[in-house]
Amino acid sequence: MTVTALCHGEGCRGAGADGRPRRRTVRDGRLCRTCRDHLSAGLGELAHLYEECGRVLGGTTPGSLRERTTGGELPGLPFNGAAADVRARMVSVLGSWGGLVAQERGLPAPPRTVADLTAFLQRNADWIAAHPAAAEASEEIARLVRSGRRAAFPEPARTFRLGDCPEPGCPGALALSVRDADRSAGRAVVCDSDPAHRWTSDRWSELSDSMEAGRAPAAAPATERWLTAGDIAQLWHTPTGTVYRLASEERWRRRNRAGRTYYSESDVRACFDRRAAARA
Known part of the structure; x- marks a missing residue:
């Protein structure tokens, strides 16, 4: 049986x-x-x-090169x-x-x-x-x-810009560095002008709201940001499979670039804000 x-x-x-x-x-x-x-x-x-x-x-x-030497390894080699x-x-x-x-x-x-x-x-x-x-x-x-x-096969970190720093008077921009093979939780969103301006990545939705609220009413509309599924999983601490499912169910706007799919950050943020409100 x-x-x-x-x-x-x-x-x-x-x-x-x-x-x-x-x-x-x-x-x-x-x-x-x-x-x-x-x-x-x-x-x-x-x-x-x-x-x-x-x-x-x-x-x-x-892919790296190392000079050949005679007489064995030299002291201090990494x-x-x-x-x-x-x-x-x-x-x-x-x-x-x-x-x-x-x-x-x-x-x-x-x-x-x-x-x-x-x-x-x-x-x-x-x-x-x-x-x-x-x-x-x-x-x-x-x-x-x-x-x-x-x-x-170590990968270099990939850094992507998230927008202007929301701290008053700060000229810096926010960035998040990730490695595709190691998207561990708890990475920080850091200002490139003042490292003291930093937020854990799980606060990205709240932070993004404050960035939008801080814009002058007469300012031109912000340029749409486009994020990969991995970026979204990292920023919202959500399994990648859930990201793909939500992208299909919620019909997020998307773009294809160099064989990769990018999703509209505003669509993604609105979706996760609704989910957070429903849980509350």
Whole structure:
């Protein structure tokens, strides 16, 4: 008899909060087919990321040039601590899961190298997907992949202007710096003229209202700002899936530029103001 339940894998963990339905598991497993495939693919990517992190341990990043020297490394060359930490965690986490599989299945433990551990775990991916700890395995592997990507392929921060600083007499402009791979909560909207003029990004709707209210009545209408779904998710602390759903339901104005979609900031702000009022 085939029994299915709601999946608790990494890909389904946030479902519901952002409007997506949770997928169901396959057969008697604990993961849906998609999360099981992501688990296996993540294991395969970790072997590659481990090698890539090794290449940046001495401070070299993709696309950078470093002068070759004779006689070994010179003192004081930069050391990429993030890459070293990720590599150590890969060995530790993969070693723990490899030990669990080997012990419970009565198999010889694989050598404690990332290449051997990931290959061993991939061969046993179906068994892991049916294990009571499948959700934890899915989450830990996905977290390792994200950390490995950030360490191996660091992105420069992207800064976008939000408008004039609303503080009286301040000539500065507000900006928010984000990294696409690390949109952590709590980033600040900061004035480029006076760093003391700063607001946490979750106050953007309130701040934007004060900016509009502070404009002189005779002033020309403000130029419309256009934000990506990621920008909106960051500023309003909302899952990206919810942003796309609201954009469709509320018919936000949009523009396409260089293959990316941008949404009208005034439409977005009005939508989130209504939602905040409804909650209140």
